[in-house]
């Protein structure tokens with residue numbers, strides 16, 4: 001059973017090798033390994049030393065020289081050229097094979113030439129000569145070998161007494177044996193097609209090999225020959241050749257049973273195991289089954305006997321009918337290999353086993369039955385899994401991808417659809433490493449930060465971010481390095497977004513909303529009702545927005561659009577401003593911010609959506625008027641509340657004489673607060689009253705689409721801003737700004753051009769480009785002929801407030817002033833249907849030179865001078881001398897002063913007009 005170096009033989013062979021000369025060498029160390037297992041030469045070549053090379057084997061016959069080993073020769077001569085599971089070429093040869101030198105059925109030697117070349121044509125091959133020696137003396141009476149490509153039976157020639165049961169058949173064969181040539185072996189096959197007797201040389205032509213040695217005869221047959229038969233034994237298919245070898249020597253006829261039978265299947269697979277089943281008793285080989293006695297069952301892997309199969313997790317069992325070997329897939333001794341089939345990842349397991357069964361029976365004393373089997377499982381798909389080991393708190397994806405055999409490598413990775421080689425991926429900051437498992441598999445771990453730019457981020461729910469890692473692995477699989485791709489999507493949702501809180505505050509005239517700018521326009525937006533609160537809406541509603549690096553501050557003036565007036569009373573308003581924080585696309589409301597403040601306001605007008613108008617009118621006249629006597633157009637509409645300087649009215653647009661008109665897409669409701677003045681008797685100039693003439697026009701504008709039809713006020717709540725906008729202004733600009741005891745009844749108008757024919761209405765915007773003159777007309781409402789109006793001091797300011805600074809003078813003491821910001825020029829006043837007394841009028845063209853002002857008012861202090869006055873220079877002081885020279889008469893004594901205000905005039909850049 002073990003390799004024996006036969007010294008003499010070896011020395012002889014060395015001589016031979018030297019003698020044979022060139023091209024023949026000793027194999028390099030480690031290239032060839034050999035052993036003897038029972039009666040088989042076992043030779044293995046190291047595939048690492050054959051990389052990129054081609055090789056051929058020759059059997060060196062000491063008598064006839066080298067014979068090329070091909071498939072046909074192999075099965076006939078008892079050779080198998082195969083591979084072990086690791087891919088190393090393996091040659092197995094029967095000691096009874098052709099060209100094996102046999103010394104007394106005990107010592108066997110075989111010489112193999114290994115030819116190695118870099119070319120498939122085997123050009124320039126190097127030949128290594130490798131001799132092998134095996135000794136085998138413990139022959140059983142019958143030995144059967146079931147190899148991969150042949151069946152071999154050898155029997156001891158002195159043993160086979162013809163079996164009793166066969167006697168009849170043998171006797172019937174005798175007439176044929178009479179014809180067997182003297183001293184020549186014949187073979188007789190019995191098959192379903194009948195009996196066939198042939199000579200040994202004819203048998204060779206059919207692929208058989210028959211020979212005899214000193215003490216044995218043997219027959220080697222290919223599987224599935226014409227003379228063979230297939231039968232099922234204990235559920236296993238067997239290939240069987242029933243044959244008798246015959247030899248006649250003088251009067252003696254020698255008949256030897258050389259029947260052989262080998263299993264051709266018996267292997268089954270489950271997901272986890274390989275099972276190899278062999279019948280324990282093969283009837284054609286054991287004629288008297290009652291005498292059958294199993295002596296030993298031994299298994300082995302490759303060329304090694306496994307003494308304790310259970311140590312390797314193998315299972316070797318046998319009962320009355322079967323011998324069974326069970327190997328767990330992946331068990332030691334075999335090889336697991338990764339593979340790709342139809343784009344699917346999987347594994348294949350292979351193992352080379354042998355089974356040796358020795359039994360005795362009455363006919364044959366001992367039979368040794370050896371089966372050698374190389375087993376490869378079918379492709380077993382093993383879809384790799386991606387395991388999510390992410391710990392959200394670490395804000396790091398941790399993803400394991402496995403399990404893989406060592407023959408799998410990760411070569412590239414795509415993250416968020418961006419491809420990275422491994423080196424690039426590590427350089428970018430992804431962590432990629434392998435983690436091994438105790439069973440020899442491994443997984444690839446990938447770590448990617450949530451904050452990595454290639455991680456997809458989505459704002460979800462209220463305050464959560466969904467992080468998505470899209471990964472596509474590229475692997476090379478198996479010895480062929482087949483590319484394999486696997487993609488996965490790992491998500492993690494964490495609450496890492498803080499929905500902002502707003503702070504509200506108020507001052508005397510405004511509400512303020514302070515909101516962190518984080519996430520604004522990125523995750524959410526502010527909405528006023530259903531309208532996005534953007535720059536345009538802020539501008540239209542009159543809000544002011546300012547930001548610093550962290551916050552948005554929104555200033556909402558008390559009478560700006562979009563406010564809700566919760567309580568309105570005399571001098572007090574409670575106003576509320578509501579905005580919603582809504583998610584960008586879904587419009588889902590995340591948060592409502594509401595600021596509510598009370599204001600003390602003395603003058604206001606509120607046009608409620610339901611058509612109710614609330615006005616708090618301020619009247620700072622001297623002397624104070626009796627507010628209880630103020631009224632609307634319908635004099636039955638009196639103030640609800642009042643004090644010395646204020647009156648509060650509340651009325652509906654359909655009442656109190658309110659008039660309505662349409663202007664563009666607006667509807668305008670107009671009423672007037674007035675005061676019936678009492679004329680004081682005994683006044684020298686009866687046309688000038690003691691009580692100020694008080695008239696306050698009240699206007700409410702509504703969008704036309706939310707109007708009233710036939711006096712019924714209705715509003716489309718969903719689409720329109722809730723409130724109308726209102727304005728109030730004194731009808732005659734004589735009002736409230738100057739504390740004068742007696743005031744002139746003067747009015748100012750702004751003409752559309754220098755003809756002074758058409759004038760801007762009270763609610764019309766006056767827009768001027770820089771340099772374009774504003775044509776101002778001031779009229780003294782008086783019938784007395786001898787009175788003349790003078791514009792004593794006029795100035796331009798950005799506010800209607802009398803005391804507002806800065807101010808730019810345009811007339812001083814009745815003279816035009818041409819400054820760097822404004823220039824004024826008097827215009828002549830000819831008589832016309834409108835102008836009966838030109839002395840009651842003054843006209844001024846005011847040219848605005850400054851560019852940066854937006855809105856200006858023209859203020860004028862005026863005087864009326866009567867020619868009856870004898871001291872013009874003292875009473876009408878400061879009349880422009882040039883005016884006088886132009887022929888204006890002297891000033892009346894007892895002149896009265898007045899004040900007019902015109903504006904606002906909007907100065908706009910040419911393109912905005």
Ligand SMILES: *[C@@H]1O[C@H](CO)[C@@H](O)[C@H](O)[C@H]1NC(C)=O
Nearest residue numbers: 277318319320321322323324
């Ligand atoms: C012997 O083992 C085989 C295979 O495991 C089984 O099918 C059979 O039933 C067994 N026979 C007996 C007698 O237990």
Ligand SMILES: *[C@@H]1O[C@H](CO)[C@@H](O)[C@H](O)[C@H]1NC(C)=O
Nearest residue numbers: 330403437438439440441442
């Ligand atoms: C190897 O071990 C891992 C981890 O214990 C297990 O998940 C995997 O299924 C095992 N693979 C095989 C082929 O046994």
Ligand SMILES: *[C@@H]1O[C@H](CO)[C@@H](O)[C@H](O)[C@H]1NC(C)=O
Nearest residue numbers: 414472473474485486487488
């Ligand atoms: C992964 O990459 C491979 C090769 O580029 C590609 O064919 C496959 O479609 C990718 N898988 C996914 C889900 O993108």
Ligand SMILES: *[C@@H]1O[C@H](CO)[C@@H](O)[C@H](O)[C@H]1NC(C)=O
Nearest residue numbers: 388390391392490491492493
């Ligand atoms: C991955 O694991 C994290 C943490 O346990 C979990 O929040 C997340 O839902 C998981 N994602 C997937 C796709 O399973």
Ligand SMILES: *[C@@H]1O[C@H](CO)[C@@H](O)[C@H](O)[C@H]1NC(C)=O
Nearest residue numbers: 462463464495496497498499
């Ligand atoms: C997110 O919102 C939930 C309720 O919607 C709340 O319980 C949780 O505290 C919030 N988390 C953060 C970080 O704001």
Ligand SMILES: *[C@@H]1O[C@H](CO)[C@@H](O)[C@H](O)[C@H]1NC(C)=O
Nearest residue numbers: 514547548549550551552553
């Ligand atoms: C921005 O303004 C807010 C509100 O006024 C204030 O609280 C915050 O400190 C300011 N931030 C900076 C960076 O100035």
Ligand SMILES: *[C@@H]1O[C@H](CO)[C@@H](O)[C@H](O)[C@H]1NC(C)=O
Nearest residue numbers: 565566608609610611612652
């Ligand atoms: C209109 O609304 C105002 C303010 O909410 C309320 O005071 C008034 O009574 C309402 N008028 C009508 C006619 O509903």
